[in-house]
Amino acid sequence: MKKLFIETLGCAMNVRDSEHMIAELNQKESYEITENLKDADLIIINTCSVREKPVAKLFSEIGVFNKHKKPSAKIGVTGCTASHLGDEIIKRAPSVDFVLGARNVSKITDVVNKKHAVEVSTDFDESTYAFGEYRSNPFKAMVNISIGCDKSCTFCIVPATRGDEISIPSDLIVQEIKKAVATG
16 A cells, blocks of 8 residues: 655644545545655645745745655645645745645545646635545544635735635535544
């Protein structure tokens, strides 16, 4: 089985997005999670644009991962900083294989085997919420009832990175809660 190392920075939404990507990669690409960077065939940095110095932290992490990863390992950048910077990430760090914005995590299996793929749309994709059964904490499940934000606060980047506020359809919320209860 191939090995996946994932670094999740930022909010609970990112934790949930990371769980989704882990489940998708496990089910469709036969990846299993590893805590050891040196064993990883795929390294994902799921980024935040709100917490302390996100851009500097991202490029610092890429540098560290490049130094310690095995030569064949791929690197992907996902999340809000990916949404915000898009192509600029690959221009500044050509070792990055793909970039997926916060609303594009459901496309992880579409880009994992590509070189320099960039998907940063803020359009709503219902498949983003048809999550697999992986949870980083088996006693807790995060269920989104909405994503994005419609406010235009001058200090906040969330609307630009997560898109306009959208309520998750109630049937998807109920379905996800039932799945979480059934799995523990």
